[in-house]
Amino acid sequence: MPKTSRSTFDPGGFSNLDAIGEASQYVSYLEHTAARLRDLSRARYDLLNLHPGDTVLDLGCGLGEDSRELVPYVTPRGKVVGIDSSAAMIAQARKRSRKFGRSIRFAVGDAHQLDLPDNSFAACWSERVLQHLADPPRAIAEMVRVVKRGGRVVLFEPDHSTLIIDAEDRATTRSIVLTLADSIQSSWIGRSLLGLLKTRGLRDVLIIPTPLVSYDLTNATKLLRLDATAKAAVQRGVISAKDARRWFADLKRRQNAGRFFGCLLCFTAVGTKA
Ligand SMILES: C[S@@+](CC[C@H](N)C(=O)[O-])C[C@H]1O[C@@H](n2cnc3c(N)ncnc32)[C@H](O)[C@@H]1O
Secondary structure (H helix, E strand, O other): OOOOOOOOOOOOHHHHHHHHOOOHHHHHHHHHHHHHHHHHHHHHHHHHOOOOOOEEEEEOOOOOHHHHHHHHHHOOOOEEEEEEOOHHHHHHHHHHOHHHHHHEEEEEOEOOEOOOOOOOEEEEEEEOOHHHOOOHHHHHHHHHHHEEEEEEEEEEEEOHHHOEEOOOOHHHHHHHHHHHHHOOOOOOHHHHHHHHHHOOOEEEEEEEEEEEEEOOHHHHHHHHOHHHHHHHHHHOOOOOHHHHHHHHHHHHHHHHOOOOOEEEEEEEEEEEEO
C-alpha cells in the first residue's frame, strides 16, 4: 500500500468534520479536488440562471471555492451566502474570501434544518454534500423551501458504487469499491437525484452524467482516497494486507506502463421550483 501522510483521513469524515478536530487533511483534500473539478464547476454555474442583484445559496460550501466563483454572477447588489455545518470550514471560507467584502457571507448551519426564511434565494448550489448527509431528501426539501418560485436548485454528486478501476484482482477491486461506498453515508445519492428532485416540488428536472476519468494512480488515490479505503478494507477484514499490497503493486505497474485507468460517474442535477 502506498505510504500516506493522511493516515487519519477517513473517507466518510465530511459528515461531521468538527468532531474530528484535525481538519487540515480535509482542507488539503478539498483544495486538491476543487482544483481538479474547477472547469467542470465553471461550466455548470450558468444552470443557476443568476442575475445581478440575486442572492444565491452555496449549501455545504466547504472552503467557499464555489461561493467566490459565484460572486460575479450576482454583483453588483447581490450576494452569495455559504452555509456549512463545520465551523472549521466556515473559518477557512471567511479567511479566503476577505477581499469580497459584503458580497459573500458565511455561516455555520445544518443542511437538514436551515435557519433561513422561505423563498429567500434566487437559486441554490450544492456540490458533493448530499453524499455526506444522513437524510438527503430532507436537505433537498430545505433547499426547495428557501428558494423562490421559479428559482433553480443545482446539485453535483458522485455515486461511489460506480467506481471502476482496471486491475488484475477483481475480488479485491470489488471489495475496495464496496468499502469506499460503505464508508460514505449516502453513497447512492448520484442515482437517486432524479427521483428525489421530482418528488420534492421541482419541475424540468435534468440529470447530466459526467464520468471523472483518471489515467494517473497518484491523482486517483488522492481524489478517491484509495489508500485510506484499502486500509479500511484491511481493518474490516474484507481483504488481507497482502491483497492490498499486491493490488497497489499491480496498479503501480499499470501506471508505469501508462495503462492505469479509473473512472467514477458523477451527476449534475438541475430542477426549477414550481
Ligand atoms: C466534500 S465537501 C464539499 C465542499 C464544497 N461544496 C466543495 O465542493 O468544495 C462536503 C462539505 O459538506 C459539509 N457538510 C457535511 N454535513 C453537512 C450538513 N449537515 N450541513 C451542511 N454542511 C454539511 C462538510 O462540512 C463539507 O464542508
